[in-house]
Amino acid sequence: MVGYKFMGRAHSNAYRNLSFYFNTEVEPVMQAIAGRNEAGVKKAAEKMGWATYETDWRRLIERDDIDLIDIVTPNNAHVEIAIAAAEAGKHILCEKPLALTVEQADRMLKAVQKSGVVHMICHNYRFVPAVQFAKKLIQEGRLGKIHHIRATYLQDWILDPNFPLVWRLQKEVTGSGAHGDILAHSIDLARFLVGEFKEVVGMMDTFIKKRPIVETSGGLSAKADANHLELGKVTVDDTSAFMARFEDGAVGIFEATRLAGGNRNGNRFEINGEKGSIRWDMENMNLLQVYFTDDEAGLQGFRTINCTEELHPYAGAYWPSGHIIGYEHTFINLMVELMNGIAKGYSPVPNFKDGVINQAVLAAVEQSANTKKWVEISDIYKHKGNLINL
Ligand code: SOE
Numbered sequence: 001m002v003g004y005k006f007m008g009r010a011h012s013n014a015y016r017n018l019s020f021y022f023n024t025e026v027e028p029v030m031q032a033i034a035g036r037n038e039a040g041v042k043k044a045a046e047k048m049g050w051a052t053y054e055t056d057w058r059r060l061i062e063r064d065d066i067d068l069i070d071i072v073t074p075n076n077a078h079v080e081i082a083i084a085a086a087e088a089g090k091h092i093l094c095e096k097p098l099a100l101t102v103e104q105a106d107r108m109l110k111a112v113q114k115s116g117v118v119h120m121i122c123h124n125y126r127f128v129p130a131v132q133f134a135k136k137l138i139q140e141g142r143l144g145k146i147h148h149i150r151a152t153y154l155q156d157w158i159l160d161p162n163f164p165l166v167w168r169l170q171k172e173v174t175g176s177g178a179h180g181d182i183l184a185h186s187i188d189l190a191r192f193l194v195g196e197f198k199e200v201v202g203m204m205d206t207f208i209k210k211r212p213i214v215e216t217s218g219g220l221s222a223k224a225d226a227n228h229l230e231l232g233k234v235t236v237d238d239t240s241a242f243m244a245r246f247e248d249g250a251v252g253i254f255e256a257t258r259l260a261g262g263n264r265n266g267n268r269f270e271i272n273g274e275k276g277s278i279r280w281d282m283e284n285m286n287l288l289q290v291y292f293t294d295d296e297a298g299l300q301g302f303r304t305i306n307c308t309e310e311l312h313p314y315a316g317a318y319w320p321s322g323h324i325i326g327y328e329h330t331f332i333n334l335m336v337e338l339m340n341g342i343a344k345g346y347s348p349v350p351n352f353k354d355g356v357i358n359q360a361v362l363a364a365v366e367q368s369a370n371t372k373k374w375v376e377i378s379d380i381y382k383h384k385g386n387l388i389n390l
Contacts (some may be wrong), residue, residue, distance in 0.1 A: 001015075001030075001032075001033045001050070001069075001070040001072060002034045002035075002057040002069065002070070002071050002072065002073050002077070003034075003035065003059065003071070003072035003089070003118055004032075004035045004040065004044035004045075004048070004071040004072075004101050005034055005040055005072075005219060005282075006218065006219035006220065007072035007095050007122070008033070008044065008048075008072045009048065009219075010047035010124075010327075010328060010331050011070055011072055011093075011122075011331060011335075012033075012044075012049065013048075013130075013328050013331065013332075014028075014331035014332045014334070014335045014387070015028035015326070015335065016028075016030065016049050017328075017332060018226070018332050018335050018336060021317045021332060022317050022332070022336050024340060024343065025263075025338055025339070025340070025343035025344075026338040026340075026342050026343040027053075027339065027340065028068075029320070030048075030049050030050045030051060031050070031051050031052065031063075031065055031066055032050060032051065032052045032053065032054055032059075032063065032065075032066060033045050033048070033050040033052075033053050033054075033262075034053065034054040034055070034056065034057040034059065034060050035053070035055065036055060036325060037055075038053075038055050039190075041053045041055060043052075043216075044237070047332065048373075050111070052354060057073075057081055058084070060090075060111050060272055061084045061085060061088045061090065066090060067090060067091060067342070068090060068091040068092070068093065068094075068309045068338075068342065068356055069081065069082075069085035069090045069091070069092050069093075070093045070094075071085075071093070071094040071095060072090065072095050072174045072371075074167045074168075074174060075095075075097060075100055075173065075174050075180070076100055076173045076174070076175070077099075077106070077173050078094055078095070078098060078099050078104070078170060079099050079104040079105075079107060079108055080118075080266055082094055082108045082111065082243050082352075083108060083111045084113070085117070086108075086111035086112045086114070086115040086117055086119075087111065087115060088261065089115060089117060089340055090117060091117045091119065091338075091351075092112060092117060092118075092119045092120075093120050093121075093122060093335075094108070094120075094121055094122065094352070094355070095121075095122045095178070096121055096123055096184050096185065096188070096355070096358070097175060097180040097184045097355070097358065097359060097362065098121055098180075098352060098355030098356065098358065098359055099175070099355075099359060100174075100175035101175065101359070101363070102356065102359045102360050102380060103306050104243065105352070105355055105356045105359040106356055107350055107356070108356075109352040109355070109356050110230035112352050114290065114346065115149050118237050118338070118342050118345070118346065118347050119161045119347045119352045120334070120336060120337070120338050120341070120343045120347060120348055120349075120350065120351050120352075121350050121351060121352060121354055121355040121358075122331070122332040123184075123185060123188040123189075123334075123350045123354070123358075124333075124334050125185050125188070125189060125267060125282065125330060126188065126189065126192050126308075126350060127314065127330045127331075127333035127334045127335070127337075128280075128282070128286075128330050128333075129192075129286065129307045129308065129312040129314050129315040129325070129333075130279060130280055130285060130286055130287065130305075131189065131192075131306050132287040132312070133288060133305075133312050133313060134193060134271070134278050134280060134288055134316065135192060135193055135345045136313070137278065137290070138193055138194075138271070138273070139280075140161070141306050142275065142276060142291075142292065143271065143272075143273030143274070143275055143276045143277065143278065144273045144274035144275035144276070145249075145273060145274045146194050146195075146248070146250045146271060146272070146273045147250060147251065147273060147274065148250065148251055148252070148253075148270075148271065148272040149190050149193070149194050149250065149252045149253075149269055149271045149272075149274050150252070150253040151186040151189065151190060151252070151254050151255075151268065151269040151270075151366075152186070152254075152266065152268050152269075153178070153183055153185060153186050153253070153255075153256040153266065153267045153378055154255075154256070154257055154260035154263035154266035154268075155178075155182065155220075155226060155257070155260065155263060155264065155265060155266065156258065156259060156260050156261045156263055156264065157221075157258055157264075158208070158238070158258045159258075159259045159260075159261050160225065160350070161208045161211065162212060163211060163212075163222065164211055164212045164213060164214035164215070164217070164222045164223070164224040164225075165211040165212065165213060165214055165231075165233075165234065166214050166217045166222045166231040168181055168236075169211065169215070169234050169235070169236055170184050170235055171235035171236050172235070172237060175308045176204075176236050176237055176362065177204075177206070177234075177236030177237040177238055177239075177240070177258070178236075178237055178238060178239055178240050178241070178256040178257050178258050179204060179236075179237050179240035179256065179362060179365065179366070180362050181258075182256045182258070182267070183240050183254060183255075183265055183362075183365075184358055184362060186215035186253070186254050186256065186267070186269065187358050187361050187362065188354065188358055189267075189269060189270075189348060190246075190252055190254075191246075191354065191357065191358070192350075193269075193271060193272065194246055194247045194248075194252070195247055195248045195250065196246060196247045196248075196357070197245075197246060197247070197252075197361050197364075197376060197377050198244075198245045198246055198247045198366075198376065198377060199244070199245050199374050199375060199376045199377065199384045200242045200243065200244045200245075200361065200364050200365050200368055200373070200374070200375055200377070201231035201233055201242060201243050201367035201368045201373070201374045202238035202239045202240065202241060202242030202243070202366075202368045202371050203240070203242070203389075204239065204241075204365075204366065204369040204384075205238060205239050206234055206236070206237055206238045207232060207238045207239070207259060208238060208253040208259075209233065209234055210232065210233055210234060211232060212225070212227045212228070212232070213223060213228035213230075213231070214229060214233050215228075223361075223374075224296040225334040227352040228231065228306055231307050238257060238258065238259055239255070239256065239257035240254075240255070240365065240369075241253075241255040241256075242254050242365045242368065242369075246361065248376070253295050263283075264283065265282055265283060265327075266279040266281065266282065266283055267281075267282035268280065268282065268283075275292065275293050275294065276290065276291050276292040276293055277290070277291045277302070278290050278291075279302065282327075285326070285327070285330075286306055286308050286324045286325065287304050287305065287306060287307070288303060288304070288305045289302045289303070289304050289305075290302065290303060290306050291303070297365060300361035306321070306322060306324070308321050308322055308323065308325065308389075309321045314329075314333040314336070321367035327359075328388055357377075360377055360379060360380040360381065363380050364376070364377050364379070364380050367380070
């Protein structure tokens, strides 16, 4: 694994605990973790259970005892590591968003398709049992034709203007702000549950334009450098919102911000079809609210399902019904599919192809925010020249 902070912890926990709950033909072996700071990566290796550590990720590419490269670095490092891993014949799991731009994402997809390695992108929220069950209901036609999805992803960890300028606020490292960091998840969930995006029109704004220079950071916390008095420029969006039409005629409304006070990880959606609706909120991740038009008159209304029954996807592997699971289990569920893909030689979804399409939707919204015009997703592929045949 390359990286060892927030996503490094979530992924390490998944590798370490997967075999406790699931039997997979191929099991993860936590062979080596890489990080630039020797003291930090050494401590992480000891704490999280990695057999060895490296201070240069290229060593992982060279080592013949490494089969899978898991990229949990800031976004600007994804493309170089992924292409090197693919060329070395290593399978790849990469955190979202795939890259900084559609071109980089396209190069990553071409590299993995050329090398034939297994590849996935870590859109972990697809693997919440309630979300998987929502997909099942939609596939079975329980909602009928889908008219609407409205999705928000609301956080508030940078509401304080004194929160320092971490890498997720620096365009050259992260690509975009709330847009690519969290709205990418909503875009992926919409593709998973509703279908492909046709066209978008969007807006992006930055409320807090300067922040203190960061001294230390990890996860979603950070400490400002007291000796650095001048403020640094925020170069990404604080908030992003867009409307969308889908290929199949559905309509979408999307919003993301990391300044919505009181919302800690409010990844939410409501989907409305001709025969019913579903609602889901990550902050109550096991619960799915469902409404069906054919419920008995007088008894109609949203009811709440606790998706922890044996029959709910992945849920049965953990505990008896009602003994709920959490954020960390979404990564275990994703890793189960990754292990199955490696065992059988296929790339489960979501993979780098989903990553490129996600990056194209992100780029279309950014282009729309600049031109104040609707943008067709297909224009992004045409406009960018010989992008991969998706
Ligand atoms: C920060 O907004 C963040 O860590 C995202 O980068 C993750 O993808 C999301 O799952 C939680 O919040």
